[in-house]
Amino acid sequence: MKRIVYLLVAGVMLVGMMFAFTACNGNGGNDIEELVCGITDYEPMNYRDDQGEWTGFDTEFALMVGEKLGMNVSFQEIEWANKYAELNSGAIDCIWNGFTANTEDDGVPRSDLVDMSYGYMLNQQCIVIRTTRDREFRTESDLRGKSAAVEKGSAGENYAIKALGDNARIVTPPAQTGTLLEVKSGAVDFAVVDLLLAQKMTGVGDYTDLKIANITLDSEMYAIAFKKGSALTAKVNQAMMELYDDGKLEELAKKYKLENSLLIDKGTETDADADADADTEANGEDEAEEETETGTNAGSGTSTGSGNQTATETEKETDDDEKTDDNADDKADADTDDEKADSDDDSAS
Numbered sequence: 546m547k548r549i550v551y552l553l554v555a556g557v558m559l560v561g562m563m564f565a566f567t568a569c570n571g572n573g574g575n576d577i578e579e580l581v582c583g584i585t586d587y588e589p590m591n592y593r594d595d596q597g598e599w600t601g602f603d604t605e606f607a608l609m610v611g612e613k614l615g616m617n618v619s620f621q622e623i624e625w626a627n628k629y630a631e632l633n634s635g636a637i638d639c640i641w642n643g644f645t646a647n648t649e650d651d652g653v654p655r656s657d658l659v660d661m662s663y664g665y666m667l668n669q670q671c672i673v674i675r676t677t678r679d680r681e682f683r684t685e686s687d688l689r690g691k692s693a694a695v696e697k698g699s700a701g702e703n704y705a706i707k708a709l710g711d712n713a714r715i716v717t718p719p720a721q722t723g724t725l726l727e728v729k730s731g732a733v734d735f736a737v738v739d740l741l742l743a744q745k746m747t748g749v750g751d752y753t754d755l756k757i758a759n760i761t762l763d764s765e766m767y768a769i770a771f772k773k774g775s776a777l778t779a780k781v782n783q784a785m786m787e788l789y790d791d792g793k794l795e796e797l798a799k800k801y802k803l804e805n806s807l808l809i810d811k812g813t814e815t816d817a818d819a820d821a822d823a824d825t826e827a828n829g830e831d832e833a834e835e836e837t838e839t840g841t842n843a844g845s846g847t848s849t850g851s852g853n854q855t856a857t858e859t860e861k862e863t864d865d866d867e868k869t870d871d872n873a874d875d876k877a878d879a880d881t882d883d884e885k886a887d888s889d890d891d892s893a894s
Contacts, residue, residue, distance in 0.1 A: 583637035664766035664810030694727035701737035
């Protein structure tokens with residue numbers, strides 16, 4: 546009976562150990578890190594296909610980087626206005642959704658709020674209007690006194706506030722697609738959205754009656770945002786450059802007809818990433834100095850050869866030379882004394 550109980554206990558322990566091993570090392574374990582990307586519905590960057598799966602340039606870009614880094618990539622839909630709270634709380638690891646690098650939030654540069662990857666795509670804000678109102682919108686001054694729809698917390702919102710003033714009527718749907726609906730319904734006069742989105746969505750489908758106004762706004766650069774101090778920034782930058790150098794990033798851009806907007810800009814790198822680059826350069830310089838010293842010390846082919854003159858040996862030779870000079874001076878003085886003595890003798894005689 547005791548033997549049976551012992552075997553049962555041993556069996557339970559064995560099964561428990563197997564489950565523990567699987568949890569740590571199996572497919573459901575924690576050995577593969579996960580990269581959670583915060584996104585919104587924004588075609589052509591991140592949007593759902595006919596099967597309800599996330600697709601788009603940024604979606605596929607993230608998956609390619611994840612494969613390079615050996616990480617599982619997942620996508621978490623967020624409200625754009627809450628993007629920094631989601632990031633800093635750890636709910637997401639990055640904001641990978643057409644994130645404009647060169648703009649501000651509440652007067653604070655985004656580079657002060659997050660770490661950013663290299664820039665990878667050019668963009669700009671644009672004005673979307675109803676086609677029938679084209680003649681009303683020719684210059685930026687035509688926007689004054691009008692109402693606008695912008696995504697809450699977006700670069701478009703920053704522009705609208707500055708262009709229209711604090712007293713303007715500005716509505717803020719949670720997503721850029723919502724701003725188009727506001728214009729289409731006549732609830733507002735225009736929307737300020739990303740040009741890449743407007744080019745994809747206006748003039749077709751549900752938005753055939755909308756168009757981009759002939760008003761050119763400032764250019765922008767997309768980057769990926771990470772929590773301050775995140776080690777992911779440098780890793781993603783490295784993977785990004787590898788994908789760019791081997792042409793895969795350009796192929797992806799062509800798939801979404803974005804090849805004319807693709808541009809790697811290292812000017813958006815953050816202090817943390819710049820420090821990493823500086824450390825790499827410093828290490829390279831140290832290695833170069835070591836190689837130079839090795840080459841100098843190995844002039845004769847061996848560490849003790851005649852060509853290896855150390856600093857100590859050089860100092861020794863200098864001391865020997867000085868002693869030789871001193872001896873020569875002493876000898877000269879002695880000769881002078883002898884000559885003087887002879888001269889005195891001659892005088893005495």
